[in-house]
Amino acid sequence: MRQLPEVDRDAIRLVQDPKFPRLLEQITATGGCSHPVHLSGSTTTVDGTTGEILHHYDTRNEPGERLLVRCRNRRATICPACSRLHAGDTYHLVRAGLLGGKNVPASVCHRPRLFVTLTAPSFGPVHRAGESCRPRRDGGTCEHGRPLSCSVVHAPDAPIVGQPLCPDCYDYTAHVLWHAHASKLWDRFVIDVxxxxxxxxxxxxxxxxxxxxxxxxxxAEYQKRAAVHVHAVIRLDGPTGPGEEPPAWGTAELLTDAVRASARRVRVGTPHSSAVGELTLRWGAQIDARPLRTDGDGPDDDAVAAYVAKYVTKGASDTGAGTDYPLSTWGDIESASVSEHVRTLMRTGWRLGGLPEYAPLRLRAWVHTLGYRGHILTKSRAYSTTYAALRAERAHHQGHTDLPDAINKRHWRYVGSGHTPGAALIAAGIADDLVESRWLALAMVQEGEWCR
Known part of the structure; x- marks a missing residue:
């Protein structure tokens, strides 16, 4: 008799368990999270005035005596369900700063606002897509004997796109150190603006x-050449933030000029090293600053918010520019599933990380992101709402709010994470169903608007 696969056997075991309906409720509550966190413990809600116990919850009555909660990983490669939730939160966070909402006044849409793109400088010529790659009439070769031209029209998804024409000419050291200082370069840029x-x-x-x-x-987004570039929404407010209009001199034109000038001017120096020297780092020559206008003359606000939300869920592995997990040894670098270009960047980061001058940069800890140490999304305090506020609003909408004048005594501990094979299959199905339900709801809304 043919034996069932492990995933099927495990799914049958779960379904036959008397507590399966409750397990299904838990998995559904996480949105089909791929790697839920398992918690064990209890919560007791007590009236702050009388001391009466209003509610008591304990995981001892749960399947496996544990509660499943979302992993909240933003990367789609790790957890598609949580990444979609994170993308939705990011969309609302960015959109609120453009059009108002979430305690941000709607008047912000009339402020001077820009959609800015800043790129990394060139560290050496790489293969390009969409046009004749690098045509040169005189051809020629570099000092290593490799051609300096390429007349092929590469497809956007061609593996060679973003790879150096000559790896020996490419400045891998500057590339890694630029990544390590990119966040500092952004801070200098904002100050200079x-x-x-x-x-x-x-x-x-x-x-x-x-x-x-x-x-x-x-x-922050990785380009095909494995270099980070930055997309940003920049807005000019009054001194107290979004609730106050900017001064009369604050115009989109003035803000655009300041952004372009600062992007060309700011510099960051690296620590001096006997092996490398001291490098001066700057933004690349490609600078884009587009005004966002309410009259439709420019990028659409909703499209900009969706664009930012799309990239915040991408990890380094999505673009082939690293891995979504730390690499702790040289052997990890050699066995990583990356291009030779990216592997050389990792090797360079590992070697530089061994130099005492660069110890504060912690390059070996960030070798999986090619030295980039910044958060994928950052915002100024007054731009709009926060992720914490959005989560609290969602909890309130779902009825998960604390009672007034109540004291909550919580005792929790971590006891594991992930799913068994059968539970993983069930979670994936729930996540897919939720996505389909959202698409159907959106289609019905759009159809209703069209009918009106």
Whole structure:
């Protein structure tokens, strides 16, 4: 008799368990999370005035004596269900800063607002897609004997796109160190934009905050060449933030000029090393700053929010620019499923991480992201709402809120994570059903609007 696969045997075992309906409820409550966290413990809600126990919950009555909660991993390669939730939160976070909502006034849509893209500089010529790659009339070769031209029209998904024409000419050291300092370069850029805005209207730089505030949300994305570039929404407010109009001199044109000038000017120096020297790092020559207007002349606000939300769920492995998990040894680098270009960047980061001058950069800890140490999405405090506020709002909508004048005594501990093979199959099915339900609901809404 043919034996059933392990996943089928496990699924049958779960379904036959008397507590399966409750397990199904838990998996559904996590949205079909691929790697839920298992918690054991209890919560007791007590009236703060009388001491009466209002509610008591204990996992001893749950399947396996544990409660499943979302892993909240933003990467689609790790957990599609949680990444979709994170993308939705990001969309609302960015959109609120563009159009209002979530305690942000709708008047922000009339403020000076830009959609900015800043790129990494060139570390050496790489193969390009969409046009004749690198045509050169004189051809020629580099000092290593490799051709300096390529007349092939590469498809966007061709493996060679983003790879160096000559790996020996490519500046891998500068690439890794640029990644390690990219967040600092962004901080310098924001400071310089404020300074330029102040000086352009005759203000003392230290008094800029009394007249206006610069708010932003930015997301980092890996290009095909495995270099990070930045997409950002930048908005000019009054000194107290989104609730106050900017001064009369605060225009989109003035903000655009300041952004472009600062992106060309700011520099960050690396620590001096006897092996490398001292490098001066800057943004790349490709700078894009597009005004966002309410009259439709420019990028659409909803499209910008969706664009940022799409990239926040991508990990390094999605673009082939690293891995979504840390690499702790040289052997991990050699066995990683990456291109030779990315592997060389990892090797370079590992070697540089062994130099005492670069110890504060923790390059070996971040070798899986090619030295990039920043968060994928960051925002200024006054730009819009927060992820925590969005989660609290969702919990309130679902009825998971604390009672007024109540004291909650919580005792929880971590006891594991993930699914058994059968539970993983069930979770994937629930996640797919939820996605289909959302698409159907969206289609019905759109059809209703069309009928009106």
């Amino acid at each position: 404020r300074r330029r805005l102040a000086s352009s209207v005759g203000l003392v730089q230290s008094r800029f905050a009394r007249h206006a505030r610069l708010s932003f949300a930015r997301v």
